[in-house]
Amino acid sequence: xxxxxxxxxxxxxxxxxxxxxxxxxxxxxxxxxxxxxxxxxxxxxxxxxxxxxxxxxxxxxxxxxxxxxxxxxxxxxxxxxxxxxxxxxxxxxxxxxxxxxxxxxxxxxxxxxxxxxxxxxxxxxxxxxxxxxxxxxxxxxxxxxxxxxxxxxxxxxxxxxxxxxxxxxxxxxxxxxxxxxxxxxxxxxxxxxxxxxxxxxxxxxxxxxxxxxxxxxxxxxxxxxxxxxxxxxxxxxxxxxxxxxxxxxxxxxxxxxxxxxxxxxxxxxxxxxxxxxxxxxxxxxxxxxxxxxxxxxxxxxxxxxxxxxxxxxxxxxxxxxxxxxxxxxxxxxxxxxxxxxxxxxxxxxxxxxxxxxxxxxxxxxxxxxxxxxxxxxxxxxxxxxxxxxxxxxxxxxxxxxxxxxxxxxxxxxxxxxxxxxxxxxxxxxxxxxxxxxxxxxxxxxxxxxxxxxxxxxxxxxxxxxxxxxxxxxxxxxxxxxxxxxxxxxxxxxxxxxxxxxxxxxxxxxxxxxxxxxxxxxxxxxxxxxxxxxxxxxxxxxxxxxxxxxxxxxxxxxxxxxxxxxxxxxxxxxxxxxxxxxxxxxxxxxxxxxxxxxxxxxxxxxxxxxxxxxxxxxxxxxxxxxxxxxxxxxxxxxxxxxxxxxxxxxxxxxxxxxxxxxxxxxxxxxxxxxxxxxxxxxxxxxxxxxxxxxxxxxxxxxxxxxxxxxxxxxxxxxxxxxxxxxxxxxxxxxxxxxxxxxxxxxxxxxxxxxxxxxxxxxxxxxxxxxxxxxxxxxxxxxxxxxxxxxxxxxxxxxxxxxxxxxxxxxxxxxxxxxxxxxxxxxxxxxxxxxxxxxxxxxxxxxxxxxxxxxxxxxxxxxxxxxxxxxxxxxxxxxxxxxxxxxxxxxxxxxxxxxxxxxxxxxxxxxxxxxxxxxxxxxxxxxxxxxxxxxxxxxxxxxxxxxxxx
Numbered sequence: 009x010x011x012x013x014x015x016x017x018x019x020x021x022x023x024x025x026x027x028x029x030x031x032x033x034x035x036x037x038x039x040x041x042x043x044x045x046x047x048x049x050x051x052x053x054x055x056x057x058x059x060x061x062x063x064x065x066x067x068x069x070x071x072x073x074x075x076x077x078x079x080x081x082x083x084x085x086x087x088x089x090x091x092x093x094x095x096x097x098x099x100x101x102x103x104x105x106x107x108x109x110x111x112x113x114x115x116x117x118x119x120x121x122x123x124x125x126x127x128x129x130x131x132x133x134x135x136x137x138x139x140x141x142x143x144x145x146x147x148x149x150x151x152x153x154x155x156x157x158x159x160x161x162x163x164x165x166x167x168x169x170x171x172x173x174x175x176x177x178x179x180x181x182x183x184x185x186x187x188x189x190x191x192x193x194x195x196x197x198x199x200x201x202x203x204x205x206x207x208x209x210x211x212x213x214x215x216x217x218x219x220x221x222x223x224x225x226x227x228x229x230x231x232x233x234x235x236x237x238x239x240x241x242x243x244x245x246x247x248x249x250x251x252x253x254x255x256x257x258x259x260x261x262x263x264x265x266x267x268x269x270x271x272x273x274x275x276x277x278x279x280x281x282x283x284x285x286x287x288x289x290x291x292x293x294x295x296x297x298x299x300x301x302x303x304x305x306x307x308x309x310x311x312x313x314x315x316x317x318x319x320x321x322x323x324x325x326x327x328x329x330x331x332x333x334x335x336x337x338x339x340x341x342x343x344x345x346x347x348x349x350x351x352x353x354x355x356x357x358x359x360x361x362x363x364x365x366x367x368x369x370x371x372x373x374x375x376x377x378x379x380x381x382x383x384x385x386x387x388x389x390x391x392x393x394x395x396x397x398x399x400x401x402x403x404x405x406x407x408x409x410x411x412x413x414x415x416x417x418x419x420x421x422x423x424x425x426x427x428x429x430x431x432x433x434x435x436x437x438x439x440x441x442x443x444x445x446x447x448x449x450x451x452x453x454x455x456x457x458x459x460x461x462x463x464x465x466x467x468x469x470x471x472x473x474x475x476x477x478x479x480x481x482x483x484x485x486x487x488x489x490x491x492x493x494x495x496x497x498x499x500x501x502x503x504x505x506x507x508x509x510x511x512x513x514x515x516x517x518x519x520x521x522x523x524x525x526x527x528x529x530x531x532x533x534x535x536x537x538x539x540x541x542x543x544x545x546x547x548x549x550x551x552x553x554x555x556x557x558x559x560x561x562x563x564x565x566x567x568x569x570x571x572x573x574x575x576x577x578x579x580x581x582x583x584x585x586x587x588x589x590x591x592x593x594x595x596x597x598x599x600x601x602x603x604x605x606x607x608x609x610x611x612x613x614x615x616x617x618x619x620x621x622x623x624x625x626x627x628x629x630x631x632x633x634x635x636x637x638x639x640x641x642x643x644x645x646x647x648x649x650x651x652x653x654x655x656x657x658x659x660x661x662x663x664x665x666x667x668x669x670x671x672x673x674x675x676x677x678x679x680x681x682x683x684x685x686x687x688x689x690x691x692x693x694x695x696x697x698x699x700x701x702x703x704x705x706x707x708x709x710x711x712x713x714x715x716x717x718x719x720x721x722x723x724x725x726x727x728x729x730x731x732x733x734x735x736x737x738x739x740x741x742x743x744x745x746x747x748x749x750x751x752x753x754x755x756x757x758x759x760x761x762x763x764x765x766x767x768x769x770x771x772x773x774x775x776x777x778x779x780x781x782x783x784x785x786x787x788x789x790x791x792x793x794x795x796x797x798x799x800x801x802x803x804x805x806x807x808x809x810x811x812x813x814x815x816x817x818x819x820x821x822x823x824x825x826x827x828x829x830x831x832x833x834x835x836x837x838x839x840x841x842x843x844x845x846x847x848x849x850x851x852x853x854x855x856x857x858x859x860x861x862x863x864x865x866x867x868x869x870x871x872x873x874x875x876x877x878x879x880x881x882x883x884x885x886x887x888x889x890x891x892x893x894x895x896x897x898x899x900x901x902x903x904x905x906x907x908x909x910x911x912x913x914x915x916x917x918x919x920x921x922x923x924x925x926x927x928x929x930x931x932x933x934x935x936x937x938x939x940x941x942x943x944x945x946x947x948x949x950x951x952x953x954x955x956x
Contacts, residue, residue, distance in 0.1 A: 023151035102310030110285035117305035120298030123312025126351020129289035153261030195249035210242035223736035251282035263290035278303030314348025426511035541570030620649035714902030820848035859894035
C-alpha cells in the first residue's frame with residue numbers, strides 16, 4: 009500500500025510534502041522542478057548532487073529552472089520549488105555517515121541537525137532522503153514535522169503515523185481502523201489477532217485515531233505511565249517490522265517543539281535492532297538532547313552554520329539566474345544583514361528586488377551600487393525587509409495576511425473567509441434568499457490572493473489539512489505573523505478571534521475530534537472567558553477519553569482558570585474532571601483537594617448528588633491508600649446523600665464499594681447485604697455491566713463463607729454476562745475468581761493454569777493490580793507444591809508491583825507468603841518477614857490478612873524448640889487460636905477449620921493427642937458441611953493414624 013506520493017517515473021515512494029522524487033529527482037507535481045542539486049563546501053563553492061546523473065559546478069546552476077525573474081511587468085523572484093542546498097558540508101557529512109552506518113551495519117543511528125528557522129533544516133532532511141534512496145532504492149522514507157503549540161504530546165510521530173497509514177481528513181474512522189489493522193498485520197508478519205489488535209490500538213492512541221471501547225486501551229485508562237510505555241513499544245514493533253523488509257529512515261522536523269513523550273519515542277527507536285536511521289532537525293537544544301542518547305549505531309551531530317560569503321554569492325546566482333555579477337560589496341552587505349541565514353537571505357533579496365536595487369543591463373541584471381552605498385530606502389534589518397515587502401502588497405493581500413495572523417502560524421482559508429464575511433453585511437435581502445448568497449466571488453478572490461501570496465513566498469500550502477474541506481496553510485517567513493498580528497488594533501483582534509471561534513465551532517459539527525482545544529484559545533483572546541472555560545473543559549474530557557491524561561490535565565487547569573466562581577455548576581464539573589485526572593496520575597493529595605472543593609461547592613447550592621459523588625471519590629482515594637475505615641465513613645455519608653437525591657446509580661455504586669470494604673475486612677454479613685441491594689438496583693434499572701460486578705462481588709462473599717458451589721454459580725453468571733457485553737476487563741476478573749475457586753477445592757493444577765492464562769491477559773492490557781494479585785496466587789500455589797524457586801520468582805515480582813502501586817493489602821499478603829517460603833526453606837529471615845506481614849495487616853486493618861498472618865506466625869513458633877517453661881509452645885497455640893477466632897468472627901468457617909488443622913498438627917508434635925483429635929474432628933465437620941471432601945478425607949486418614 010503506497011503511503012506517500014509515488015514517483016510516476018521511478019515508482020519510488022516519497023513523503024507527501026516532497027516536491028521532487030528523492031530517488032530520481034523528477035518533479036512530483038505540476039509547477040515543481042527537480043531538487044537534486046546539493047551545494048557543499050566553503051570557500052570556493054561547488055555543487056554536488058545526491059543523484060549520480062547530475063554533476064556540475066556553479067555555472068550549471070543557470071540551467072536550473074529555479075528562480076525566474078520577469079524582465080517586464082515588475083515581476084519578482086519566483087518562490088516555487090526547492091532552492092539547492094548550498095554550504096553545510098558538516099551537516100551533510102553527518103547525514104551521509106549516519107545513513108550509511110544504519111543501512112550497512114544494521115544498527116540504529118541518530119543524526120541531529122541544529123539551526124534556527126530559515127537555516128535550511130527541512131532542505132537538509134530532503135537531502136537525507138536523497139542519500140537514503142541512493143544507498144538503498146527500496147528504503148521507506150517517513151517524514152513529519154512538529155508545529156508550534158497544540159500539536160499533541162507525540163508530535164511529530166502522530167503525524168508520521170498518519171502518513172504511514174495513508175490517513176487523510178476525508179478518511180472515515182472505520183476505514184482508517186481497517187487500513188491500520190491490515191498494515192500492522194503486514195508489518196509484523198503475524199496472524200496473531202491479539203498482537204495485531206493490541207499494536208494497532210496503541211498506535212491509534214499515538215496518532216490520535218480513536219478505537220472506541222478498546223479492550224487494550226480501556227484497562228490502561230488508570231495507568232498513563234504504563235499506557236505510554238506500551239504505546240512506545242508498539243511503535244518500535246511497527247518500525248522493526250517495516251525494517252525487516254527494507255531499511256527505514258525517519259525524518260523529524262522542528263524537534264525543538266517536541267514534548268517529552270516524543271523524545272521517549274526517539275530514545276526507544278535508538279535501541280531497536282534494525283536498519284533504521286533517524287534524522288532530526290530543529291533549533292536548540294536538539295543537538296544537546298540527541299547527544300544524551302546512546303543508539304547502537306551512534307549519534308552524529310551536524311550543526312547548521314551561517315553561509316560564508318562564497319556560499320552567499322552562489323546563493324545569489326541561484327535566486328537571480330540572470331545576475332551578471334555579484335559585486336563583493338553587495339555580497340558582504342547581504343551576508344551581514346542576513347546573518348548568513350538562507351531564509352533571511354532569500355527574504356532580503358526579495359525586498360531589495362522590490363525596492364528596485366537590481367537594474368537591467370546589457371548582460372543581465374546589475375546591482376545599483378551607488379544606491380546600495382547610499383542606503384536610501386533600503387531595508388537595514390530582516391524586520392525592515394519583511395515590513396518593506398508587506399507594505400508593497402496590495403491592500404487585499406495585506407488584509408488576507410492580517411486575518412491569517414489571527415488564526416495562527418498555521419491557518420485555514422475558511423477561517424480567513426469567515427473573518428472577511430463577519431466584517432460586512434450580507435448582500436441582498438431576506439425577501440430574495442438567492443440575493444443573500446448569489447455567488448462565491450469573495451471566496452474566489454481570497455483563493456487568488458492566497459495563490460499570489462504563495463508565489464511571493466509569504467505562505468506555504470501544507471500537504472494535508474487537519475480540517476475537512478479547508479485548505480491549510482502556514483506562514484513561510486519567520487516573524488511575519490508577529491509583525492502582522494502586533495500591528496492590529498486590540499479591538500480588531502478581539503472581534504476577529506471571535507469570528508475564528510465561530511468558524512471552528514461550525515467545522516466542529518463535521519469533525520468533533522479535538523475541535524474544542526482549537527476553539528478555546530480564540531474564545532479566550534476574544535474576551536469570552538466563560539465560553540473559553542467551557543471549551544477547555546470539553547477539550548479535557550476529549551483528551552481524557554482518548555487516554556491522553558497529561559494533555560487533559562493541562563486543559564482542565566485552563567478551564568478552572570476561566571470558569572467564573574459564580575458558575576458553580578460548571579466549576580463542580582471541572583473539579584470532578586480535574587480530581588479524576590489527578591487520581592489517574594497518582595497525585596492523590598491534589599485530587600483530594602479538588603474533590604473537597606467540589607464537595608464545598610455542592611454544599612453551597614445543596615446539590616446532594618454532586619456531594620455524594622465528591623464523597624465517593626474521596627473514599628476511593630482513601631481505599632487506594634489502604635485507609636478502609638476512613639473510606640467507609642465517607643461512603644456511608646455519600647450513600648445518605650445519593651439516597652436523598654434519588655440518584656440510584658450513585659447508590660448502587662456506593663453500596664458495591666461498601667461491600668468490597670466489608671469483604672476485605674471480613675465483615676461478610678454486612679458485605680452481603682450491601683451487595684444484594686446494589687444488585688437489585690442494577691437489575692431494576694437494566695444496568696447489565698453493573699449487575700455483573702455485583703454478581704462477582706456476591707460470588708467472592710460466598711467463597712469467603714466457604715459456600716463454593718454458590719460462589720461458582722455466581723462467578724459463571726457474571727462471566728456469561730461479561731462475555732455477552734464484551735467487557736474484557738470484567739472477563740479477566742471472572743477468570744481470576746474461578747481460579748481462586750479451583751484452588752480452594754484443592755485443584756492447584758487447574759488454578760495455576762487459570763492464573764497463568766490470566767497473567768498473560770493482564771500483561772497484554774497492562775493491568776498491574778491484577779498482575780500483582782495473580783503472581784501472588786501463583787507463588788502461593790507453587791509454594792504448596794514444593795516448587796520453591798518458581799514460587800520465589802513469582803512472589804518477588806508481586807512484591808515489587810505491590811510496592812510500586814502502594815497497595816498495603818497486597819504487600820501484607822505477599823510478605824506473608826514470602827515468610828512462609830523462608831520458613832519452608834529454613835531461612836533465617838522467616839521470622840522478621842512474617843512479623844512484618846502481621847504488622848502490615850494490622851496497619852491497614854484487614855482482619856482476614858491478620859488471621860492469615862497469625863496462622864503463619866503459629867507455624868513459625870511451632871517449629872521453635874521448646875524452652876523449659878513451654879513459652880514457645882504456648883505462643884504457637886495462642887497464634888493459631890487467635891487465627892481461628894478471627895476467621896469465625898468473619899464467618900469464614902473454611903479458613904477457621906484450616907487453622908484448626910494446623911493447630912492439631914502442633915498439638916500432635918507436643919504429644920497432646922486428645923486435644924489434637926478434638927480439633928481435627930471440629931475441622932472435619934466443617935469440611936464435610938461445606939463439601940470439601942478431599943480435606944475431610946485427609947483428616948480421616950490422620951485420625952486413623954492417631955487411633956481414631
